[in-house]
Amino acid sequence: xxxxxxxxxxxxxxxxxxxxxxxxxxxxxxxxxxxxxxxxxxxxxxxxxxxxxxxxxxxxxxxxxxxxxxxxxxxxxxxxxxxxxxxxxxxxxxxxxxxxxxxxxxxxxxxxxxxxxxxxxxxxxxxxxxxxxxxxxxxxxxxxxxxxxxxxxxxxxxxxxxxxxxxxxxxxxxxxxxxxxxxxxxxxxxxxxxxxxxxxxxxxxxxxxxxxxxxxxxxxxxxxxxxxxxxxxxxxxxxxxxxxxxxxxxxxxxxxxxxxxxxxxxxxxxxxxxxxxxxxxxxxxxxxxxxxxxxxxxxxxxxx
Amino acid sequence: xxxxxxxxxxxxxxxxxxxxxxxxxxxxxxxxxxxxxxxxxxxxxxxxxxxxxxxxxxxxxxxxxxxxxxxxxxxxxxxxxxxxxxxxxxxxxxxxxxxxxxxxxxxxxxxxxxxxxxxxxxxxxxxxxxxxxxxxxxxxxxxxxxxxxxxxxxxxxxxxxxxxxxxxxxxxxxxxxxxxxxxxxxxxxxxxxxxxxxxxxxxxxxxxxxxxxxxxxxxxxxxxxxxxxxxxxxxxxxxxxxxxxxxxxxxxxx
Numbered sequence: 266x267x268x269x270x271x272x273x274x275x276x277x278x279x280x281x282x283x284x285x286x287x288x289x290x291x292x293x294x295x296x297x298x299x300x301x302x303x304x305x306x307x308x309x310x311x312x313x314x315x316x317x318x319x320x321x322x323x324x325x326x327x328x329x330x331x332x333x334x335x336x337x338x339x340x341x342x343x344x345x346x347x348x349x350x351x352x353x354x355x356x357x358x359x360x361x362x363x364x365x366x367x368x369x370x371x372x373x374x375x376x377x378x379x380x381x382x383x384x385x386x387x388x389x390x391x392x393x394x395x396x397x398x399x400x401x402x403x404x405x406x407x408x409x410x411x412x413x414x415x416x417x418x419x420x421x422x423x424x425x426x427x428x429x430x431x432x433x434x435x436x437x438x439x440x441x442x443x444x445x446x447x448x449x450x451x452x453x454x455x456x457x458x459x460x461x462x463x464x465x466x467x468x469x470x471x472x473x474x475x476x477x478x479x480x481x482x483x484x485x486x487x488x489x490x491x492x493x494x495x496x497x498x499x500x501x502x503x504x505x506x507x508x509x510x511x512x513x514x515x516x517x518x519x520x521x522x523x524x525x526x527x528x529x530x531x532x533x534x535x536x537x538x539x540x541x542x543x544x545x546x547x548x549x550x551x552x553x554x555x556x557x558x559x560x561x562x563x564x565x566x567x568x569x
Numbered sequence: 570x571x572x573x574x575x576x577x578x579x580x581x582x583x584x585x586x587x588x589x590x591x592x593x594x595x596x597x598x599x600x601x602x603x604x605x606x607x608x609x610x611x612x613x614x615x616x617x618x619x620x621x622x623x624x625x626x627x628x629x630x631x632x633x634x635x636x637x638x639x640x641x642x643x644x645x646x647x648x649x650x651x652x653x654x655x656x657x658x659x660x661x662x663x664x665x666x667x668x669x670x671x672x673x674x675x676x677x678x679x680x681x682x683x684x685x686x687x688x689x690x691x692x693x694x695x696x697x698x699x700x701x702x703x704x705x706x707x708x709x710x711x712x713x714x715x716x717x718x719x720x721x722x723x724x725x726x727x728x729x730x731x732x733x734x735x736x737x738x739x740x741x742x743x744x745x746x747x748x749x750x751x752x753x754x755x756x757x758x759x760x761x762x763x764x765x766x767x768x769x770x771x772x773x774x775x776x777x778x779x780x781x782x783x784x785x786x787x788x789x790x791x792x793x794x795x796x797x798x799x800x801x802x803x804x805x806x807x808x809x810x811x812x813x814x815x816x817x818x819x820x821x822x823x
Binding site: 325326327328329330333350404407408409410411412415418419420422423424425426427429430431505506509510513514521524525527528531533536537539540541543544545547548551 | 578579580581582583584587604658661662663664665666669672673674675676677678679680681683684685760763764767768776779780782783786788791792794795796798799802803
């Protein structure tokens, strides 16, 4: 495992911590305090030594999970762990197959995905507008910033009971919460991106007598592309994590609810299977976006 | 325009407008008074809770939980981070697993933990510790791994022992990363505390009291709770920043 992948690793651990100090612009504080490093591409970071290192440990790395799996299977076969505390891996697998075959998994999954898609679209859309607006107009920023930071300072978790009173526990609640989770990193990173477009580019634009629209299209947007994408990536991760929380707390369908239900019925096999599904989706989302970010960086990164 | 900018365009305008809309809304009826508490109602509740001590009690319980979890998680995270960072075999064995685990959204662990550890204080503190453990571990690991190899060479030339190298070279140069990890631990720990209080059994705490407020449709309690959660988060952040600056004062500014 390279340093860079662990670095990336540290970002997505929890729903939504936003420190208000300026580094928080990079959205998640793991990166926040090490903000300078956040702009270094994994590529730049990997010294030849770590690269070589990358190829070697695949086998060893697979060893621990496999050993744990074997231990798990053997101990439940030997009856060391009661099934009520930890069902055997085979039981979990069977539960997973049953969930797939009954269609339950896909029903809940599609509801969860829909919620994230809607909430993320709303939150990211608004975040892009707000961030671009504040990035382009210092006047607007001055007007909105304190209010925005106050809203951001109160974590999603604390908004949930308030919004539950306002919206009940229906779809609206989930969409609003997911939107809020996505809104904050998208706005902050977009703002940051627009603000940090190099002055020199703007001056070049002015020399060429670009009008405002041209400056926006050919200088600001490409210049801010990478931070904006980073914001979207964090936004989506936050959205996914918030979905789980809100579904655990208040829901009658969706993956989180599937877990709550299984917990109440003491179906640990279903619970663990659902956890794994949630984990795999989170992992896949993150990998795809990280990949996309890397290739964007390769294309546009030289400029910024 | 200048004057307009100065007064209306400043950052306090919007909060004041929101406050005014809230106040008028409750008193002139476009906000449903059965749902909405008035701003002065929230202040009255805050005052009441301050005088009868229930606020301190809830906050104290939450902070105690938070502190225990953060301490435990940080210690384990530090130890394992240094271990993974210095012992390559450990790194190769464990890093991929940890990398997989961190993708499981934190709160999905709660149902499982409630079965393994019950619903009480033990489960809550463990959950908080777990939430804190990963960011501390990852940042420590990263700090230890990015120690300048030249410094390690010097240590080797000077024939420092392993412990000496760790104490004199590795830990000092990993200090900024470790500080970042601990900073994160404070933030994550607080969030995990609130989440744990929501999802495990009810016990005194700020998260529980905000949920109670929701069940009784007491918006005043909920808004007060939100303010406190946000405020504590803010203060923890300030404290962490101060500590970080203090501890790292000897470092050359980068």
